[in-house]
Amino acid sequence: MASDKPTGQSNQPVIKVRGLVNRFGAHVVHENLDLTLERGEILGVVGGSGTGKSVLLRSIVGLKRPNDGTVEVLGTTLNELNETQRSQIERRFGVLFQRGALFSSLNLQENIALPLIEHAKLPREDAEHLARVKLSLVGLPPQAALQFPESLSGGMVKRAALARALALDPDILFLDEPTAGLDPIGAAAFDQLLVTLRDALGFSVFLVTHDLDTLYAACDRVAVLSQKRVLVVDIIDKVAGTDDEWIQDYFHGPRGRAAQRAHTGSSNNANVQE
Numbered sequence: 491m492a493s494d495k496p497t498g499q500s501n502q503p504v505i506k507v508r509g510l511v512n513r514f515g516a517h518v519v520h521e522n523l524d525l526t527l528e529r530g531e532i533l534g535v536v537g538g539s540g541t542g543k544s545v546l547l548r549s550i551v552g553l554k555r556p557n558d559g560t561v562e563v564l565g566t567t568l569n570e571l572n573e574t575q576r577s578q579i580e581r582r583f584g585v586l587f588q589r590g591a592l593f594s595s596l597n598l599q600e601n602i603a604l605p606l607i608e609h610a611k612l613p614r615e616d617a618e619h620l621a622r623v624k625l626s627l628v629g630l631p632p633q634a635a636l637q638f639p640e641s642l643s644g645g646m647v648k649r650a651a652l653a654r655a656l657a658l659d660p661d662i663l664f665l666d667e668p669t670a671g672l673d674p675i676g677a678a679a680f681d682q683l684l685v686t687l688r689d690a691l692g693f694s695v696f697l698v699t700h701d702l703d704t705l706y707a708a709c710d711r712v713a714v715l716s717q718k719r720v721l722v723v724d725i726i727d728k729v730a731g732t733d734d735e736w737i738q739d740y741f742h743g744p745r746g747r748a749a750q751r752a753h754t755g756s757s758n759n760a761n762v763q764e
């Protein structure tokens with residue numbers, strides 16, 4: 491289970507989604523969806539394929555305009571903002587998408603320096619120096635700075651993409667399937683890195699995942715998307731106990747049981763005997 495949350499400057503939630511509606515033509519993806527991300531927490535967002543996890547993430551970061559409802563971020567309601575105000579808020583986000591994280595024609599140092607040059611207007615030399623600091627923060631060796639994405643393993647690419655998402659010291663980190671495509675050891679190392687960085691830097695995390703190990707290892711709370719809304723959001727043990735077919739299959743199928751055993755260090759039999 492993740493370690494204790496760091497104490498934030500305020501107890502206000504960092505994201506408040508209320509009454510969210512998203513549609514594509516006649517297809518309703520979200521209907522009156524409510525969700526809150528508390529300051530300093532890692533919130534895992536799960537649900538069956540097509541339940542709208544990515545659309546929810548995109549609605550919050552401003553890539554999809556909701557059809558109705560409000561998204562409040564860091565105390566500000568997004569749909570009341572003009573373009574300049576919106577881009578100021580968006581600078582406080584770090585986003586790591588499943589695909590297309592890095593530019594293949596730039597080495598890692600240049601990739602991570604880019605937002606620092608474009609948004610923070612740093613001179614190239616300073617930006618690249620900071621980029622090397624970020625790369626070491628995510629556990630990459632100094633020589634990785636001059637390597638190109640295609641020469642790296644999947645795990646190194648994810649770390650580099652995380653370094654880029656952290657370039658502007660975000661308040662909120664959005665991750666879409668960060669451990670997809672990683673082997674179990676690489677995925678576990680990424681989960682641990684995420685918790686360590688959150689503890690050290692104090693950001694809040696909105697994490698879309700299918701990875702049960704990530705839910706157990708890194709998330710403070712878990713939100714389940716189903717029936718066009720958030721069906722339940724709570725600590726993982728309570729979510730796993732919810733009376734719902736998808737939740738029971740997901741958390742108590744063979745993979746769910748294995749993930750639970752790996753993270754509690756006890757078997758279900760031991761629990762039954764208690």
Ligand SMILES: Nc1ncnc2c1ncn2[C@@H]1O[C@H](COP(=O)(O)OP(=O)(O)OP(=O)(O)O)[C@@H](O)[C@H]1O
Nearest residue numbers: 514517519537538539540541542543544545546700
């Ligand atoms: N740009 C779009 N145009 C039309 N329909 C879309 C668009 N983006 C998403 N959808 C639809 O919205 C629904 C939710 O998509 P979304 O990608 O958010 O699901 P998801 O829960 O992230 O799924 P998965 O776990 O498979 O990644 C799907 O039915 C999808 O086809």
